[in-house]
Amino acid sequence: MHDIRRLGLQVFAAPNNLTGEAQIQVKAREIDFVTSFGKNLKALLDILGITRMIRKENNSVLKTKTVKGELQSGDVGEGEEIPMSRYTVEEKPFDTIKIEKYRKGVSLEAISEKGYEAAVQDTDDEFKSDLQNVVTGKFYAQLKAGSLTGHETTWQMAVAMAIGKVVAKFQKMKRTATGVAVWVNTLDVYKYLGAADITLQTAFGFKYLTNFLGADVVFVTSEVPQNVVIATPLNNMIAYYVDPGDSDFAKAGLEFTTDSETGFIGFHSEGSYDRMISDNFAIMGLRLFCEYLDAIAYISVGESDTQTLGTLNITSEAGSEAGTTKLTVKEQLMSMRNCWKYKDAAATTSVTYGMDVKNWSKWDGESEIASTAGHHITLVECDQNYKAVRSGDAEVTVNPGA
Structure with a gap:
């Protein structure tokens, strides 16, 4: 005990x-x-x-x-086929x-x-x-x-x-x-x-x-x-x-x-x-x-003529292949009908609100871009008429390769 x-x-x-x-x-x-x-x-x-x-x-x-589609008129003659309204999501x-x-x-x-x-x-x-x-x-x-x-x-x-x-x-x-x-x-x-x-x-x-x-x-x-x-x-x-x-x-x-x-x-x-x-x-x-x-x-x-150009915050980092860069954009597209356009140049490209960028290169928001180290890529969000609504610029960083 x-x-x-x-x-x-x-x-x-x-x-x-x-x-x-x-x-x-x-x-x-x-x-x-x-x-x-x-x-x-x-x-x-x-x-x-x-x-x-x-x-x-x-x-x-x-x-x-x-949702896409339009209501079709049912105003047809006797015995005529009624048009079908088709909607897709x-x-x-x-x-x-x-x-x-x-x-x-x-x-x-x-x-x-x-x-x-x-x-x-x-x-x-x-x-x-x-x-x-x-x-x-x-x-x-x-x-x-x-x-x-x-x-x-x-x-x-x-x-x-x-x-x-x-x-x-x-x-x-x-x-x-x-x-x-x-x-x-x-x-x-x-x-x-x-x-x-x-x-x-x-x-x-x-x-x-x-x-x-x-x-x-x-x-x-x-x-x-x-x-x-x-x-x-x-x-x-x-x-x-x-x-x-x-x-x-x-x-x-x-x-x-x-x-x-x-x-x-x-x-x-x-x-x-x-x-x-x-x-x-x-x-x-x-x-x-x-x-x-x-x-x-x-x-x-x-x-409309007093509207100002919005700002995009973008960064550039080395891509996965030699001579490419990977862009990252902090913002999302303001509209599904808008798209990204960019210009690669030795210096920043000046952009104003409503500027036509139809002939600029299109970017899908993901793909890496072939460029040159030290260049500037100016990225624009444009509306369905290719008019600039927002813009940003980044000095390019590329993959130097072997």
Whole structure:
């Protein structure tokens, strides 16, 4: 029989892996992070009339649709064949949805200086906001790629025409718009309202008004350029997600806390002794997505001759074969009817808005280009009439070969 006095205090030590107060606090923090993130997104989905997220497998290709066809007249003589109206739906890959990984840390020094609650809460809120911006940023990029383009002389008319264009487009597709969402620049709204006071509500980083300017919901943001109005039917928008609570992650020792009700995001926190920080990890695969690009109106405002050339951010790196370069463009085409054109020259080629680039070389957005080191490639996005709308330039880097 053991002599308890000889064993000393070890008899009373807590057993290994006991769930204590510290572990409970960490778990509560993880739960708070994912539930508040989910509630914010759910609030936006409710405003947009999206009743549920659609689950996708990791690395699923998201495709936009374009409906083509015209209604044929049935006004024919007795016994004559009635013309058939044919409609086709063309699908085009737009992007890929996949699990994305993020990490942030809170140092021991920050916790010591500000206290645990302040240091952790401040960084958690900022982390959460940045993750929301990842989702909204991709959504804005697609909205700006809408192909129902137009031009109006006044801002009020641009709003009205944007709404009218998307409703009419859905009617042609034999669909009924359940409502219309509009995106406008913050300064444009206040310029329109003058001294009038308005109260903006917020959901998932979107500031909005309901039943305003003839739209069901108007989002007010600096993400939309001044003198631009964007609109789309509410039922053109879909929400996709990749499940961050995949059981295979847990089997691999990667456990994340998720919200059982929404499952939008996974979050995990743990101490890292080698760097003395509180390590925090988030994974998510979320997309707000418009099914039909040609049901997104992008209407500019002002006199046509005052429009300015947009900017493209492009980079050049060595291609896979000798004498070739690989271009990368940060932006997407603003319209499915637009295309890329480029000119390879010893110096930058000057471009102005509306400039005709029909005779420039066409680029498919992927293929490597044969060029010369030190040359400049000027890339232009042009409309269906080959008129320049955006432009960028990069000094060429080529594969020098053996």
